[in-house]
Amino acid sequence: MEFELTSEDRDRIIKSIRQKYAEFSRSPEGKFTYPTGRLGMEKLKYDQTIIEELPNDLVNAYCGVGNPFSIGPINEGERVLDIGCGAGIDTFVAAKTVGNRGKVAGIDMTTEMLSYARKNLTKLLSDNVSLQEASAEALPYADETFDVVISNGVFNLIPDKKKAVEEVYRVLKPYGKMMIADQVLIGSLPVNKEERIESWFR
Amino acid sequence: MKQVGFEYQAFVGTTDFKSSPVTTGALFLAKKKLFNEDFNVAQNIRPAAELPDLKGNGKHSGKPDDST
Numbered sequence: 607m608e609f610e611l612t613s614e615d616r617d618r619i620i621k622s623i624r625q626k627y628a629e630f631s632r633s634p635e636g637k638f639t640y641p642t643g644r645l646g647m648e649k650l651k652y653d654q655t656i657i658e659e660l661p662n663d664l665v666n667a668y669c670g671v672g673n674p675f676s677i678g679p680i681n682e683g684e685r686v687l688d689i690g691c692g693a694g695i696d697t698f699v700a701a702k703t704v705g706n707r708g709k710v711a712g713i714d715m716t717t718e719m720l721s722y723a724r725k726n727l728t729k730l731l732s733d734n735v736s737l738q739e740a741s742a743e744a745l746p747y748a749d750e751t752f753d754v755v756i757s758n759g760v761f762n763l764i765p766d767k768k769k770a771v772e773e774v775y776r777v778l779k780p781y782g783k784m785m786i787a788d789q790v791l792i793g794s795l796p797v798n799k800e801e802r803i804e805s806w807f808r
Numbered sequence: 809m810k811q812v813g814f815e816y817q818a819f820v821g822t823t824d825f826k827s828s829p830v831t832t833g834a835l836f837l838a839k840k841k842l843f844n845e846d847f848n849v850a851q852n853i854r855p856a857a858e859l860p861d862l863k864g865n866g867k868h869s870g871k872p873d874d875s876t
Contacts, residue, residue: 750810781812782812783812784812
């Protein structure tokens with residue numbers, strides 16, 4: 607059964623997500639039920655060379671649920687958007703892949719995670735990378751800006767997924783690609799709306 | 809309509825449920841209503857109920873659910 611989210615519902619959901627990831631940025635251990643950090647990256651088969659290149663604090667903050675780079679190619683010189691970039695690891699990987707001729711933008715709605723990314727990636731990131739606070743439901747980019755949009759464990763959290771996907775479509779160039787990794791439902795959603803909102807993020 | 813590609817990697821979460829609308833369902837919507845299906849570099853999407861138990865990591869393939 608579907609129901610409409612009120613603006614108050616949305617605010618509660620977004621607040622809970624921000625709180626969770628703010629806590630995660632301060633203390634990553636044990637916040638998720640699936641492997642995170644170095645173990646998560648290795649199980650998801652991220653390039654070991656890249657894992658070794660990243661500061662330990664940053665690797666420890668990895669909490670993706672998949673590996674968008676294993677889904678399809680990203681080419682040198684392309685423009686990539688990372689939605690829900692968090693600590694910036696996938697943004698960094700994308701930047702290494704597109705090289706100096708490409709550009710990568712990372713957005714996240716959690717101030718603390720972006721600060722974490724900037725703090726740990728400043729020395730590693732080149733001028734072709736930007737990180738900013740923004741919502742997937744209102745992407746701050748012109749139409750047809752990007753060749754590729756990636757996202758890792760984020761879309762399941764977005765209140766208005768239809769709007770977010772429409773925004774992805776808007777900012778993709780013709781023949782661009784959306785490549786995302788995310789969790790899917792294996793059971794039933796709670797029937798009660800309040801329970802559903804309360805459990806939006808665990 | 810602009811043609812774009814769509815690729816998706818499914819991860820079966822260890823939680824019993826997610827309270828947000830089914831991610832796969834939303835992506836069905838994207839694939840069917842926003843993107844030109846003739847340009848299909850992506851693997852097709854199956855409803856969540858049909859996904860194999862991929863605890864950890866995995867891709868999947870199948871036909872879209874026309875009822876979405």
